[in-house]
Amino acid sequence: MKCFCITFFGLCAAASAAWQAGVAKADITPAESVPLAGYGGKTRMSQRVEHPIWLKALALKDDSGAISVLVTADLVGLSDKMIAVIAKNALEEHRVPRERLILNTSHNHSCPVTEDVLWLYYEFTPEEAAVKDRYTQMVYAKYDEVIGKAIANLAPAELAFEQGLAGVAVNRRRSRGAESRAFGGQVDQDVPVITMKTGTDPKAIVFGYSCHTTALGGLSINGDYAGFAQLELEKSFPGCVAMFVQNCGGDANPLPRIRGKDMEATELAGMYGKVLAESVRQVVAGTMKPLGGPLRAAMGGTELELQPGIPLDELKQRVPNLTGMPKREFEHFIRQYETLGSPPDRVKYPVQVWQFGPDLTFIALTGETVVDYSLKFKSTYGWNNTWVCGYNNDLTSYVPSLRVLKEGGYEGVTGMFEYGHRAPYTETVEERITTKVDELVKKAK
C-alpha cells in the first residue's frame, strides 16, 4: 500500500510539474461616462465607478508545447464581430489557435456597452454611439495586451482543482408571479475552482458560478457580485489574480435583489460576493486534486433550428403600433425579409472542450445557457471532474433546455426577439447541443 501511495503521488507531481502557466490582468474601467449594458429601455449613462472592471487571462502551456488561454471579463457578453477581432489577434500576434482560446464573460450588467452586443436593446444618440465605439476600441487593445502578458509570464507551475458550494443563486423563473410558481427551481450552486501556484501561494484562482450578475442595475461601473468576490479574493491572497467564470446562470439570479436603492443594493451585491469568495477560500484552504496535462482542446459547432417567424405582412401591419425595442425588433425582421429573403431559420452554436489529462473536462458552451446543461453534463461525465460554463463566444440568445422551452417564459420563448432571432428554438435544441458536446468530449479524451 505504501509503495502504491509513493508511486501515486510521484506520478501526480510529475504530471503537474509539466505545466507552465502565466496570468495577467488589464483594467477596462472607462475613463468617461459611458452607456451601461445589459438592461433594455432608457439609456443609462454611468455616473461613478464603484470599483474597476477587468479582463484577466490565464495562459497554460503543457509538455507538448501547446499554449491555451482562458480570458475572463467583467463584461455583459461578446458578439460574433468582437470574437472575430479578438481571436484573429490572438492567432496572428500570439499564435493561440481558436480552439485553445476560451473567451468567457461574467454577464455583468454594470459595464459599458461594447460594439454590437445586444444591439437591439439600445437607441443611442450619435454622441453616445461615439463613446461606445471609443470604449470598444480600448477593449480590443486590452484583450490583445492581456493575452500577450499572460503568455509572456509563463513559468513552471502547478494546477489543482476542487469544488465548493455557495447559496446565492436562485432559479429566477420562479420569481415572476403566481403563474411562474410551477416552473422548476433547479439551480447549480457548485463553485468549481482551479488554482495555479508557482510556489506555495496561489498566483491565479479561477472560480465559477451559475448565476446572473444582476444584483445591481444602477448607474455605477462595477463587476456586480462577481466583481466583489474577485476583489475579496485578491485581498485575501495578495499578488494573486482572481478570475470569475460565468457558468450556466441563464435562469438564475442573485436573490433577493433591491431595486432603485443604489447604496443598499451595492451592500447586498458585496455580501453575495463575500459569500462566494468564502466558498472559494474554503476550497483553496482544503485539499485540492492536482490537475495534470496535457490539455487537449476540441472545438466544433452545431446549428440550432428556429421555429417559423412572423410573416412579412403581419410584421408590416403591426410595426406602426410599436415603439422602442419591439419596434426595432420588427424592423430588423422586415429588413431580413428584404435583404435575405426571410429571417434565418437557424443559429450557429459553437462548443469548446478542454480536457486536462485524466482529471478535468472543461466544457465551454455559447450564450445564456440555462442550468439544466450544467447539471446534465456533470451527471453524464462526472460530478467531481466536469466544469460546464456558458457565456462564451457570441452572447447569441438564451439557450433553453427542452424542459425550459416547453415551460415557456422569458428564457425559453419570449426572450428570443431581443437577440434578433425570428422565433424560439425547435424542440431539437437540447439534443443538438448534447450530441455536439458528446462528440467533442470523446475527441478531446
Ligand SMILES: [Zn+2]
Ligand atoms: Zn441574461
